Amino acid sequence: MGMAILVNENTKVLVQGITGREGSRHTQYMLQYGTKVVAGVTPGKGGQTVHGVPVFDTVEEALRKFPPDINTSIIFVPAQFAADSVYEAIDAGIKLIVIITEHIPIHDALKFVNYAKRKGVTIIGPNCPGVVSPLRSKVGILPNHIYTKSGPVGIVSRSGTLTYEISYHLTQAGIGQSTVVGIGGDPIIGTDMLEVVKMFEEDPETKYIVVIGEIGGTMEERLAQYIGSGKVTKPVVAYISGRTAPPGKRMGGHAGAIVSMGMGGSYESKVKAFQEVNVPVAKTPTEVVKLIKQYIR
Amino acid sequence: MRLLEYKGKELLNKYGVKIPRGGAIVRSLDDIDILNTLKFPLFAKAQVPFAGRAKMGLVRRVDTIKDAENAARDYLGKVIQDYPIRKVLFEEGGVNVAKELYVSITLDRENRGGYLMLASTEGGIDIEEVARRSPEKIIRLYIDDYEGLRDYMIRGVAQKLGLEGSAAQDFVTVAKAMYRVFTEYDAELVEINPLALTTDGQLVALDVKVMIDDNSLYRHPDISVEDSDYTTEELEARKYGLHYVELTGYVGGIMANGAGLTMATMDLVKEFGHEPADFLDVGGGASKDSVREGLKMLLTDDRIKAVLINIFGGITRCDEVARGSC
Numbered sequence: 001m002g003m004a005i006l007v008n009e010n011t012k013v014l015v016q017g018i019t020g021r022e023g024s025r026h027t028q029y030m031l032q033y034g035t036k037v038v039a040g041v042t043p044g045k046g047g048q049t050v051h052g053v054p055v056f057d058t059v060e061e062a063l064r065k066f067p068p069d070i071n072t073s074i075i076f077v078p079a080q081f082a083a084d085s086v087y088e089a090i091d092a093g094i095k096l097i098v099i100i101t102e103h104i105p106i107h108d109a110l111k112f113v114n115y116a117k118r119k120g121v122t123i124i125g126p127n128c129p130g131v132v133s134p135l136r137s138k139v140g141i142l143p144n145h146i147y148t149k150s151g152p153v154g155i156v157s158r159s160g161t162l163t164y165e166i167s168y169h170l171t172q173a174g175i176g177q178s179t180v181v182g183i184g185g186d187p188i189i190g191t192d193m194l195e196v197v198k199m200f201e202e203d204p205e206t207k208y209i210v211v212i213g214e215i216g217g218t219m220e221e222r223l224a225q226y227i228g229s230g231k232v233t234k235p236v237v238a239y240i241s242g243r244t245a246p247p248g249k250r251m252g253g254h255a256g257a258i259v260s261m262g263m264g265g266s267y268e269s270k271v272k273a274f275q276e277v278n279v280p281v282a283k284t285p286t287e288v289v290k291l292i293k294q295y296i297r
Numbered sequence: 298m299r300l301l302e303y304k305g306k307e308l309l310n311k312y313g314v315k316i317p318r319g320g321a322i323v324r325s326l327d328d329i330d331i332l333n334t335l336k337f338p339l340f341a342k343a344q345v346p347f348a349g350r351a352k353m354g355l356v357r358r359v360d361t362i363k364d365a366e367n368a369a370r371d372y373l374g375k376v377i378q379d380y381p382i383r384k385v386l387f388e389e390g391g392v393n394v395a396k397e398l399y400v401s402i403t404l405d406r407e408n409r410g411g412y413l414m415l416a417s418t419e420g421g422i423d424i425e426e427v428a429r430r431s432p433e434k435i436i437r438l439y440i441d442d443y444e445g446l447r448d449y450m451i452r453g454v455a456q457k458l459g460l461e462g463s464a465a466q467d468f469v470t471v472a473k474a475m476y477r478v479f480t481e482y483d484a485e486l487v488e489i490n491p492l493a494l495t496t497d498g499q500l501v502a503l504d505v506k507v508m509i510d511d512n513s514l515y516r517h518p519d520i521s522v523e524d525s526d527y528t529t530e531e532l533e534a535r536k537y538g539l540h541y542v543e544l545t546g547y548v549g550g551i552m553a554n555g556a557g558l559t560m561a562t563m564d565l566v567k568e569f570g571h572e573p574a575d576f577l578d579v580g581g582g583a584s585k586d587s588v589r590e591g592l593k594m595l596l597t598d599d600r601i602k603a604v605l606i607n608i609f610g611g612i613t614r615c616d617e618v619a620r621g622s623c
Contacts, residue, residue: 079512105513106404107483110442114410141581143611159557160581161609185556187406187485214557217406241560244567248347249542250298250511251556251576283568285561 004133004179005154005199005206006096006124011137012069014062014094015040015053016085017076022100024050026076026141033138033147038066041085059092072096074130074139079103082126086112090121098139099125099190109188116190123190129160129182142167142180151176153292154200156193157212158185158219162241162285166212169289175296178206187217194223201232208235208295210288211279215242215251216265224273235295238274239282243267298511298525301344303386305507308482309489312474315467315501319389325373329366336389337361341368344384345377346526348423353377358390379528379543392501397421397491398458400472401506402479405439412479414438414446414472416454420491446476460494467500482520483513530594537590539579546572550595550604552588554579554613562607574601581612588621 013030017023018040028051030037037053039062046057056062063070073094077085082101089097090112097116104126116123124131130140134150146164149171157163163182170177181196183189193211200206209232213220220240227236245251247266271281282288300308306316319335322328322344332339343355350356355372359365365387375382397420405413416436419427427434436457440446448469455468471492479487486508493501509520522532534541540556549566553559556578563573575598577591595604608618 080515103512105483105516106485106510107480107513110404110410114442117410141612146611157557159555161553161555161611162557162561164609164611165558165561187404212557214560222407239561241557241564243560244544244546244563244573245560245576246542246544248299251540251542251560251578284565 003203003205004136004150005196005203006122006131006179006181007072007133007137007139009136011036011072011139012066013037013139014059014070014073014089015050015076016042016059016073016089017078017101018042018050018053018055019045019048020076020078022141023076026100027051027053029141029144030138033132033144034135035137035139038070059088059094063092063094070094072098072139074098074100075125076100079105083108083112086123087115090116090119094121096122097124097190098128098130099123099184100128100130100141101125102127104186106186106188109186113188113190124181125184125186125190127186128184128189129163131179131181133179134177140182142182146171147177147180149174149176150178152178152205152207152296153210154178154203154206154208155180155210155212156196156200157182158193158214159212159241160185163212166210166239166285166288169286170210170292173289173293175289175292178203185214193219194226197223197226197232197236201234206234208237208292210292211236211238213238213240213270215240215245215267215270218265220270221273224270224277224279227279228277236279237282237288237291237295238279239285239288240267240270298509298522298527299346300507300509300520301346301384301524302342302505303344303384304520304524305487305505306502308478308507309474309487309502309505312477313470314474314489315499317388317390317392317501317503319387321387323369323373323385323387324383326366326369329362329369332362332365332387335387336391338390339365339387340390341365341372342386342388343372343375343377343382344386345380345382347378347380359387379530380526381529383523392493392503393496394491394493394503395496396494397503398494399424399427399488399490400475400492401486401488401490402440402475402484403486408439411442412440412446414440414454416458418458424488424490440476446472448473462498464494464498464500471500471502478507482507482517483510484508485510534577534591534594537587538583539577539587539591541591541594542576544573544575546574547600548602549573550575550577550598550601551607552577552579552591552595552604553607554581554583554609558607558609562605566605574598579613579618583613583618583621585617585621588618592622
């Protein structure tokens with residue numbers, strides 16, 4: 001078995017917000033997938049269990065009861081209280097935090113993302129579907145039935161459902177994935193595409209990289225620049241959504257998907273950036289599979 | 298969401314930014330009498346959330362109360378780019394402009410930390426235009442979110458803008474007020490363009506653009522979506538947890554789950570030769586009720602000739618969507 005990135009069979013998970021509707025449901029799905037969910041936290045609900053997982057009032061208490069097992073936290077806490085949970089996890093010493101919660105105020109996210117950076121903590125999200133290394137571990141809400149085959153393709157994406165769609169087509173074509181990372185659709189996120197691509201480059205199991213971007217921000221342009229410097233040896237294939245999105249409008253739940261301020265971020269700018277460094281850009285989601293196949297044959 | 302000009306000015310003025318005198322808001326013709334206390338001529342500015350108003354005839358000089366009433370009658374209720382004009386701002390003239398500047402504060406997305414102040418001596422035109430034509434004329438100041446915006450940093454920017462004496466001091470006041478609005482109101486953008494330097498050395502905000510993070514509205518009771526760029530349809534969609542953006546197309550009412558998949562579906566419609574008419578994201582785990590409301594919006598839209606539903610059955614239950622669709 002290879003290595004994959006971020007999550008693997010050694011991942012032991014704490015679920016913050018475990019007693020809520022989403023937290024409880026996805027705890028069950030993660031357990032069904034085989035993820036080692038060790039404990040949960042909901043203030044005031046300590047002593048209960050959720051799908052057999054013990055619940056504690058604080059992160060510190062959960063960690064004390066399971067030393068030194070817990071190394072990852074997943075957060076389902078509602079937006080108004082989510083920032084507090086992130087600080088609690090960071091201060092308790094957890095080194096990987098996956099934030100599923102959407103609608104967290106951007107200014108809150110900016111502050112905890114910087115705090116995490118200073119503390120050497122990796123944050124995935126907010127507003128993301130999480131991370132899965134197929135057949136090993138899933139820390140997220142990605143549907144179990146899509147991730148049935150491990151293999152050579154690493155996926156990094158700003159989207160949820162679009163990622164499932166592309167993953168599904170890859171698996172249908174017999175191409176498994178090493179790790180799939182949904183980095184989130186907000187303007188400020190903990191880990192960006194470039195950082196994930198660097199991890200894939202280091203990961204011996206990952207042979208090919210799929211980048212699923214969208215309009216807004218300059219993450220794709222900066223990634224392209226890095227690829228252009230020759231530091232990524234593995235083939236990269238991209239797909240960008242939002243070609244038909246009007247400028248200046250926020251596209252639904254992805255607050256980051258907005259083209260404004262003359263700071264780049266348009267569909268054309270991203271496609272051009274990738275093409276200039278010989279990264280093929282698929283015109284449709286299913287074309288990603290075709291492009292990856294050209295490298296694999 | 299983008300606030301209407303008058304609301305943005307109100308917030309900035311609260312913290313010390315000078316704005317043109319007058320500043321009366323007319324919501325209906327019954328409000329016209331409040332203009333009697335102002336000094337004519339006035340400028341009538343239809344409150345719409347997009348640039349280029351002057352070219353569209355939505356800014357007009359009025360010399361008498363009768364003129365003002367006519368302007369209000371022309372503007373109120375008119376629908377421009379799907380946006381219904383709900384308010385007209387009346388301001389006094391008499392700002393003698395010597396120079397138009399640009400200044401804004403935004404989130405520094407590139408570095409995922411802190412904020413970014415942009416300033417330029419090329420005010421009065423779109424900053425994207427300046428970025429294209431003469432990028433060297435854009436002054437960039439990175440602001441650490443812990444350190445905050447300090448006076449010396451602002452003085453540095455003022456110097457680069459060529460401001461001297463009391464104008465330089467005024468600029469410190471302006472920048473600090475912008476920073477307060479930006480941080481206290483969870484703004485994604487606070488922009489003054491143009492910031493007029495008057496012939497007597499004062500700084501006056503002639504037009505402003507403030508964008509507030511929708512996610513933070515629960516902690517800003519004084520900010521109303523009525524003062525935003527949401528169209529009537531978009532406000533309606535919000536009530537049901539739907540994300541709706543109207544597009545210019547004619548075909549394919551698009552409903553999907555997740556912003557990425559919805560955009561990809563729009564793009565596919567375009568790829569195969571048609572123009573998408575909307576972006577309607579029902580989100581993850583949509584209920585049959587929200588699906589029904591979304592579908593209703595699309596079916597009652599005369600422009601839309603066909604509806605395309607694309608749901609990925611992950612978290613969202615396809616049977617629930619099907620139930621909402623019949």
